[in-house]
Amino acid sequence: MAYALVTGASGGIGWALAKELAARKHDLLLLARSEESLKKNAQELRQRFNVQADYLVIDLSITDAALQVRSWLLEKSYDIDILINNAGFGSWGTLKELQRSELNQMMQLNMLTLADFCKVLLPNLEKNPRAYILNISSTASYQAVPTLTTYAATKAFVLLFSRGLRWELKDSPVSVSCLSPGTTSTGFIDRANMGILKEKAEKFSMEPEQVAKIAINGMLANKAEIIPGFVNWTTVKLVQLLPKVLPELIARNLYKTDK
Numbered sequence: 070m071a072y073a074l075v076t077g078a079s080g081g082i083g084w085a086l087a088k089e090l091a092a093r094k095h096d097l098l099l100l101a102r103s104e105e106s107l108k109k110n111a112q113e114l115r116q117r118f119n120v121q122a123d124y125l126v127i128d129l130s131i132t133d134a135a136l137q138v139r140s141w142l143l144e145k146s147y148d149i150d151i152l153i154n155n156a157g158f159g160s161w162g163t164l165k166e167l168q169r170s171e172l173n174q175m176m177q178l179n180m181l182t183l184a185d186f187c188k189v190l191l192p193n194l195e196k197n198p199r200a201y202i203l204n205i206s207s208t209a210s211y212q213a214v215p216t217l218t219t220y221a222a223t224k225a226f227v228l229l230f231s232r233g234l235r236w237e238l239k240d241s242p243v244s245v246s247c248l249s250p251g252t253t254s255t256g257f258i259d260r261a262n263m264g265i266l267k268e269k270a271e272k273f274s275m276e277p278e279q280v281a282k283i284a285i286n287g288m289l290a291n292k293a294e295i296i297p298g299f300v301n302w303t304t305v306k307l308v309q310l311l312p313k314v315l316p317e318l319i320a321r322n323l324y325k326t327d328k
């Protein structure tokens with residue numbers, strides 16, 4: 070049986086997506102850097118859901134990550150019919166304030182690795198009569214977000230890349246969907262150094278398990294864009310209707326850094 074490969078499955082949304090698929094009796098391959106969490110998560114999937122689960126400890130912000138993963142799949146004879154490109158992070162601050170290394174790592178992980186995974190693993194997916202790619206973007210992809218400028222731009226890349234690839238693969242067995250969550254209760258806010266906005270964010274936060282259920286339903290229904298939650302969906306629709314400058318001004322006030 071073919072596996073679902075989930076990047077960034079040591080915690081947060083990726084781990085919730087893995088559990089959601091396991092609950093539907095899909096076998097799982099979990100990728101991230103934190104070995105202890107991956108080991109524990111794979112064990113939990115096997116025991117709780119009675120599925121096959123393995124993991125690979127890998128830093129996905131290196132340029133040849135996709136080639137390493139392809140070699141690992143070949144070596145282990147793992148077939149995949151679901152690819153979920155979830156690993157990603159944001160960094161809060163202006164372009165001036167943020168470190169160049171941090172920005173480059175974000176762009177590599179959020180965009181280049183994601184696109185390369187689709188490119189390199191597509192032949193594996195296409196071997197199956199039906200296969201799925203789910204790329205994780207963000208509601209931030211629908212507008213410019215000052216102080217999350219690069220992050221929002223990486224997620225806009227994910228959205229447009231997914232929509233384009235979806236058309237290219239229209240007559241193939243592989244469907245492509247893009248998930249754009251809003252604020253979700255994970256390690257994301259701490260990783261982005263947005264701790265002081267936590268209280269504000271929590272008012273609108275969704276739980277990763279809620280997001281994952283909607284995401285997998287949407288992916289299996291071959292939806293192009295999946296925006297989980299009524300508030301997130303309405304916000305995106307409003308952003309699309311308003312002159313661009315308005316949501317940009319609101320975002321600028323909301324995310325001011327005062328650094």
Ligand SMILES: NC(=O)c1ccc[n+]([C@@H]2O[C@H](COP(=O)([O-])OP(=O)(O)OC[C@H]3O[C@@H](n4cnc5c(N)ncnc54)[C@H](OP(=O)(O)O)[C@@H]3O)[C@@H](O)[C@H]2O)c1
Nearest residue numbers: 077079080081082101102103129157207252253255256257
């Ligand atoms: N939470 C939100 O509010 C929110 C909103 C919109 C979109 N998103 C998107 O959702 C996705 C998942 O984020 P999350 O909220 O679940 O955040 P999270 O809790 O910080 O989880 C991020 C996951 O990505 C993995 N990861 C990070 N850097 C990595 C690297 N260099 N190599 C391999 N794995 C790496 C982490 O594992 P290790 O640290 O173990 O490597 C972890 O499993 C991201 O693409 C994020 O942009 C999140």
